[in-house]
Amino acid sequence: MKIKHNLTNKQRRSLRTHKNVVATADRPKLLITRTNKYIYLQVINDQGKILLSESDERLLHNKTIKTSLTKTARSVEAGKALAAALKAKKIKALAVDRGPYKFHGRIKAVVEVIRENGVEV
Numbered sequence: 635m636k637i638k639h640n641l642t643n644k645q646r647r648s649l650r651t652h653k654n655v656v657a658t659a660d661r662p663k664l665l666i667t668r669t670n671k672y673i674y675l676q677v678i679n680d681q682g683k684i685l686l687s688e689s690d691e692r693l694l695h696n697k698t699i700k701t702s703l704t705k706t707a708r709s710v711e712a713g714k715a716l717a718a719a720l721k722a723k724k725i726k727a728l729a730v731d732r733g734p735y736k737f738h739g740r741i742k743a744v745v746e747v748i749r750e751n752g753v754e755v
Contacts (some may be wrong), residue, residue, distance in 0.1 A: 647734035655731040656734040664728040664748070664755070666741055673709045673740055675716050677728065689737065706743050713744040716750035727754040 641649070657663035657680045667674040677686040689710035689736045699711045720728075727749070735741050749755050 644734045651733055652731060655729050657729055661727045661729050662725060663731050664745075665731045666733060666744060667733070668733075668735055668740060669738050671705075673705070673712060674743065675712060675744065676722070677716070679723065679736070684727070686716065686719050688719065706740050709740040709744050710747050713747035714751065716744075717748045717753055720753050721751070722750070730755055 636675070655663055657678060659680055662680070662685060662718055663678045665676045667676070672689055672691040673690075674689040675687065676684050679685055690699065690705075690712040693708070693711060693715060694701060698715075699708055730745055732741050737745075746754050
């Protein structure tokens with residue numbers, strides 16, 4: 635894949651990550667999107683259809699978690715909710731697409747929680 639020079643650094647990092655993560659029928663892709671305020675988790679199959687989604691924003695608005703939690707703690711709660719939904723759909727393995735973000739902080743916390751709940755990541 636040719637990297638275009640009119641892209642931002644964030645877009646280039648994202649393209650590098652996206653091209654290496656491949657979703658299959660047995661192993662859908664977990665796409666993690668992070669903003670300064672919230673974290674969004676989507677499970678996407680090999681055809682590009684969204685199977686499941688979860689965010690700490692949704693959990694906050696549904697009053698499932700407290701607003702006094704840190705962003706990392708809220709991300710962990712979103713990961714737990716997603717792991718429960720994955721078990722209900724009988725999805726046992728995921729390929730993680732972290733986008734342009736480093737594997738630390740909130741991203742790492744979410745993946746570790748999903749691993750702890752029995753999903754192979």
